[in-house]
Amino acid sequence: MTSLAEMAVDVLTTADGREKTAKSRAHAAAWFAARAAGTPLPVGQATPPLRPARPEAPALLDPREVPKRKPGSPQGRIALLHAVAHIELNAVDLHWDILARFTHVPFPPGFYDDWVKAADEESKHFNLMCDCLEAEGSFYGALPAHAGMWRAAEDTAEDLMGRLAVVPMVLEARGLDVTPGMIEHFRKAGNSGAVAALETIYAEEVGHVAYGSKWFHFLCGRHDLDPRDVFHKLVRTYFHGNLKPPFNDEKRAEAGLPLDFYWPLVESADA
């Protein structure tokens, strides 16, 4: 691989989850090794697929057809781990997609470092969830999964600010709201492996939301736009549904998401 964009497309066009994350981690290591050596790889150009390659299993279903999870039962907790694994695999592709799709927009090197680091961490998260599933006698692909997750990427394929608003600043921020409750379910069930894995995910996701906020504000500054107003406009354009409290205000603040960004969208996201 000679450029970051080519590495991104290599990940996006790999279907198997473990193979995708292995490539993702190897490419991230190559990117950071070249940066550390003072010989950074070029960003380059490549054409990412509209939809990333995915394994044959899990079957992707309409969200209404995915069975409801009851985390009080062992089967429900397996379903929860499976759902998180699916989210993490999507996140790997989402971060590589932003690196490949918007190469025409100039950025300082920190932009690429941030999203390569995020992609590397999502790859670790997917592997952690697969390990937890396998420890419970299951695996990624054993259950159906949510089909709608790539929609945010397709909707914002031509709008980088929309992508930043919806993916890290809405969807990944939502992860900060719900992960502590998930950790509690596994703690009550005495599954210390899943607790440790989810705590790693929870800690690192704050950084991904922060990268979103940082580069969103960077672009607002470049184009002389009011960040809060533009955020509201973009979320109303590209995000289908309302934002749902309760919010994790503390972690959102840590990630650079002020209260007045998300509270006004609780009732009016599809207005």
Ligand SMILES: [Fe+2]
């Ligand atoms: Fe993650």
Ligand SMILES: [Fe+2]
């Ligand atoms: Fe993330």
